[in-house]
Amino acid sequence: MTINSVSVKQVTFGKQPAIVIAGPCSIESEEHIFKEAQALKAAGVDMIRAGAYKPRTSPHAFQGLGFEGVKYLRAAADSVHLPMVTEVLSEYDVEKLIDLVDMFQVGSRNMYNYQLLKLLGQAGKPVLLKRGFSATLKEWEMAGQYLMSEGKASVVYCERGIRSFQDETRNTLDLAGAILLQAKTKQPVIIDPSHASGRRDLILPLSKAALAANISGVMIEVHHNPDQAWTDAAQTIDYSLLDQLMKECQPWLTSN
Ligand code: PEP
Ligand code: MN
Numbered sequence: 134m135t136i137n138s139v140s141v142k143q144v145t146f147g148k149q150p151a152i153v154i155a156g157p158c159s160i161e162s163e164e165h166i167f168k169e170a171q172a173l174k175a176a177g178v179d180m181i182r183a184g185a186y187k188p189r190t191s192p193h194a195f196q197g198l199g200f201e202g203v204k205y206l207r208a209a210a211d212s213v214h215l216p217m218v219t220e221v222l223s224e225y226d227v228e229k230l231i232d233l234v235d236m237f238q239v240g241s242r243n244m245y246n247y248q249l250l251k252l253l254g255q256a257g258k259p260v261l262l263k264r265g266f267s268a269t270l271k272e273w274e275m276a277g278q279y280l281m282s283e284g285k286a287s288v289v290y291c292e293r294g295i296r297s298f299q300d301e302t303r304n305t306l307d308l309a310g311a312i313l314l315q316a317k318t319k320q321p322v323i324i325d326p327s328h329a330s331g332r333r334d335l336i337l338p339l340s341k342a343a344l345a346a347n348i349s350g351v352m353i354e355v356h357h358n359p360d361q362a363w364t365d366a367a368q369t370i371d372y373s374l375l376d377q378l379m380k381e382c383q384p385w386l387t388s389n
Contacts, residue, residue, distance in 0.1 A: 136349060137319050139287040141236045141259050142216040144179045146289045146321035151385045152350030154218060154323070155375060156182040158365040159195065160202040166209040168357060174213035176375050180236075181210050182352055186222040187364060188242050195363050200229060207233045218261050224249045231256055241266050241293055241328070244276045254283025261352075263291045263325070270310050274318055290314055290322040291352060294329030303331025303368065306339055312346050321349035327368040333359070336370050337378050344385035353378070 136147035146152050155178045160166045166183055173181055185202030187195065198205070203219055210217035218236040221227055222243065230237070236259045243249055244265035253260050260280050264273045273290065280286040292311035294304025306329035315322035326339035340351045356362040359369040370378075379386065 136321050139259050139289050139321055144216055146349050149388045151344050153178045154180040154182045154352040155355045157356045158354045159184045159187055159363050160198050160206055161363050163205040166205045170209035170213045172372050174215060176372060177379055181215050181217045184220050186220055188222055188240050203230060203233050224252045227252050227256055236261055239263060244268055247279055250276060250279035254280040254286045257285040259287045261289050261291050263293045266296050266304060270314055288320050290320055291325055293325040304329050308343060311348055323350035323352055324348055325352045327354040331368045333370050340378055340382060344382055
């Protein structure tokens with residue numbers, strides 16, 4: 134089955150090999166993101182993720198470094214020649230961020246924000262569209278259509294877990310849904326096992342399962358000192374686990 138390619142600088146989604154996006158949940162300081170970028174490059178990942186505008190459940194929790202954070206991420210990604218993706222929370226920020234980011238991330242909570250989707254559709258940068266945690270496949274697919282029907286955006290869909298009755302993981306990874314959506318839309322679909330499970334010990338097996346099923350990539354939260362990560366510590370892996378993941382996923386991460 135041929136999947137439409139989506140290119141972000143030197144990275145191409147939708148072709149072999151599969152793509153690994155990794156990085157901390159949040160940018161904590163300039164020094165922090167430079168240090169993570171160095172380690173991510175050494176680990177051999179394709180692209181860096183890190184949040185500057187954080188959609189937190191509590192308004193009292195750390196909200197991210199905002200625009201300054203995106204500037205730090207830009208410089209850190211450039212220092213190791215890797216492309217980056219970061220979340221845009223509001224349509225008010227699109228213009229400000231457009232020349233700084235390589236790919237816009239639309240978060241789960243914003244999947245239904247049609248004004249933001251339309252604006253990003255006109256902006257002309259690739260978009261990583263996370264699935265709303267209560268969204269049906271059809272709603273997720275249509276959110277991507279909002280982006281693509283404006284004619285300029287290319288879309289990579291990201292399954293990040295949906296809400297279910299199961300309460301021992303943060304969310305429930307809908308791998309079947311991810312596979313179906315990729316077959317139906319022919320757009321690349323990746324999974325985010327970090328937000329899907331909320332648990333470090335599930336990142337490796339979920340990544341392998343998805344890559345074995347021909348999913349186009351994974352996005353993983355990594356930190357030098359996961360226990361000290363300012364956000365999402367419980368699901369953030371360290372570099373030794375990332376190395377193990379890169380090794381065990383080799384069959385899907387090298388072209389053949
Ligand atoms: C994220 O990836 O940084 C994030 C906030 O994820 P989600 O929108 O899926 O909750
Ligand atoms: Mn996170």
